[in-house]
Amino acid sequence: MALRKNQNQLTAAEKQRFTEAVLALKDGGRDGNIYDQFVSIHNNNILAGHFGPAFFAWHRQFLRKFEQALQDIKQDPSLGLPYWDWTFDSNKTSSIWRSDFMGGNGNSGQDWQVQDGPFAYNTNKWPLKVRTTNEPNPYLRRQLGPDPGTSSSLPSLYDRVNALRATPYDVAPWNGSSASGFRSMAEGSIPPPGDHMHIRVHEWVGGSMTTFTSPNDPVFWLHHCFMDKLWADWQLMHPTDPWYLPTSGAPIPGHNLNDPMPPWNQQITPPFDKVKPADVLSQWPLGYHYDSDGFLLAGETLYPGQWIWSPGLGFYIRLDTDGILRLNRLSDNKTMWASENSANTNVGSCTMQADGNLVTYDKSHYPIWASNTPSRDIGRYYLWVQDSGYVVIRRPTDNSILWYRPTT
Ligand code: CU1
Ligand code: CU1
Numbered sequence: 001m002a003l004r005k006n007q008n009q010l011t012a013a014e015k016q017r018f019t020e021a022v023l024a025l026k027d028g029g030r031d032g033n034i035y036d037q038f039v040s041i042h043n044n045n046i047l048a049g050h051f052g053p054a055f056f057a058w059h060r061q062f063l064r065k066f067e068q069a070l071q072d073i074k075q076d077p078s079l080g081l082p083y084w085d086w087t088f089d090s091n092k093t094s095s096i097w098r099s100d101f102m103g104g105n106g107n108s109g110q111d112w113q114v115q116d117g118p119f120a121y122n123t124n125k126w127p128l129k130v131r132t133t134n135e136p137n138p139y140l141r142r143q144l145g146p147d148p149g150t151s152s153s154l155p156s157l158y159d160r161v162n163a164l165r166a167t168p169y170d171v172a173p174w175n176g177s178s179a180s181g182f183r184s185m186a187e188g189s190i191p192p193p194g195d196h197m198h199i200r201v202h203e204w205v206g207g208s209m210t211t212f213t214s215p216n217d218p219v220f221w222l223h224h225c226f227m228d229k230l231w232a233d234w235q236l237m238h239p240t241d242p243w244y245l246p247t248s249g250a251p252i253p254g255h256n257l258n259d260p261m262p263p264w265n266q267q268i269t270p271p272f273d274k275v276k277p278a279d280v281l282s283q284w285p286l287g288y289h290y291d292s293d294g295f296l297l298a299g300e301t302l303y304p305g306q307w308i309w310s311p312g313l314g315f316y317i318r319l320d321t322d323g324i325l326r327l328n329r330l331s332d333n334k335t336m337w338a339s340e341n342s343a344n345t346n347v348g349s350c351t352m353q354a355d356g357n358l359v360t361y362d363k364s365h366y367p368i369w370a371s372n373t374p375s376r377d378i379g380r381y382y383l384w385v386q387d388s389g390y391v392v393i394r395r396p397t398d399n400s401i402l403w404y405r406p407t408t
Pocket of ligand 2: 224
């Protein structure tokens, strides 16, 4: 299983491992320049993968193929794509843009050419080879947008929560003019019907990210990894809604539940095969999962200072740096519940274990608190903060609740 982590939680070694793997694909592994094949696939399948319900399915498949290419070249099946939560790391100065990772903003006096980091043109390691008239030159460009609170800034936590609450998955006419539903609120289209989050992020990064050859900027993968996580979170929040619509009636081939999605419907070179939206509805069989954010799924971990919000943002649970897990109400910051352990500043993490037991550990992995809820239903439970002000350990298949706090 590949673990996809929040990029702001990566160690220096993990950042380096990721950028090295990306550069290795660009160099050309056993099949030549693998990286640029991905850029071409994106540019050649605009209508199959965008402006319609298959947006999430097509990119889920695209990202998984890329992740597998990274794993192959590094001989490491645990290597996961990092995701960029742009509702949190939303400044030009956020660590994602440092030269040890994605590199920074482009130079305004030099056509917004990126000048630092592993993908700067002057390293000679990152020439853009797949280009269009919108991307005439062989160097990566970025024109990072305004900081939070100003117009055309990155989507906010509220935008994200609004999209996560939207149902159904998609609505007729199943294209860029669908006026409601989760998919179009999250993807965005022309004209934008809602929060159009995905497109705003491309526009905020600017430069190469505003073209259909946008995978030329490796931050593409981190942005789309977060979009994929958004779909995964939406699915978890709406277990009884169809996870994909429609089964028929979409105007573009590839956008119905059982349509083969190009290019994976063509027997070009292996490993491509006929893949349908129905094949990629759940992340689990595809071989990856996400770390904590919004929910704590089986196997996921909260680190000190991290929190999980209720969908309506009224409540959050946080692992505080004193080792105590607290459920707080946002309006008056009142603590509704605190874990029963004594303070421990040597706290390491709090994990939703696969067996349904929620356990806080110190840095030596010695347990300092537990919900004491082990179950035989391995991997089925997750931790969720509800708008009613309860934190629960819940099973999505039948909505059963294993544990909840506060108890009064
Ligand atoms: Cu795309
Ligand atoms: Cu995109």
